Amino acid sequence: MTEAAAKPSVLFVCVHNAGRSQMAAAYLRTLAEDRIVVRSAGSAPAEQVNPAAVEAMAEEGIDMSAEQPKVLTTDAVRESDVVITMGCGDTCPIYPGKRYEDWELEDPAGQGVDAVRPIRDEIKARIQSLIADLLPSA
Template sequence: MADKPSVLFVCVHNAGRSQMAAGWLRHLAGDAVEVRSAGSAPADRINPVAVEAMREVGVDITAEQPKKLEYATAQASDVVITMGCGDVCPVFPGKRYEDWKLDDPAGQGIAAVRGIRDEIRDRVQALVNDLVRGRA
């Protein structure tokens, strides 16, 4: 792993879970980690309920856009975290992989998305502790 680890969050649409996770990682780790996100079948825009849920906790993800998962992006990442993308996520030897089982916020109301947001925050905080604080 380089001096600055890189993390790629992947979900199907890159519009909810992976965008919230990327927002949390930027918020909690600052410049200590390179943050990427992508989707196997990206949506046209980020889920507005996910945007609102993150805004409630002071994390702005409005500038982000869903992106297609590219081979080179996955290959260049130190840690790949999947969230329901199944077999479409590429696997590279020597990479750290985690599959986070999380409900999909698509079609959910704000109360349900808040719960998903908070679970993602807890997982990202543990990741930050491992990647950043564990290297100090």
């Protein structure tokens, strides 16, 4: 088994891959320190990541300015151990044997940074719990 194969993998999915899923992926990459393979995608990706989400994450010392929304592929789902959806409804493919979670989070689209901060903070708390679950020895 390769080192990459030994790492758990998580895919975050929302409609536009511009806010919630991008913040979740950025937190997981940062807080898990490369011990978890992280992916994010959207069923209908936006042109760019939400600027308010970028600003809110920058306040946490996490730079998302170079991130780009990505289209959801069946390969991304197939290659992930955990699939976390955030408001994509029936547009997310389901594969038997995957661990699925649906995180009900307010959509930061069109909102300013003041409205995005509480969403960011809720995502951070959920990511910390997810890391504790996936990396119990951490």
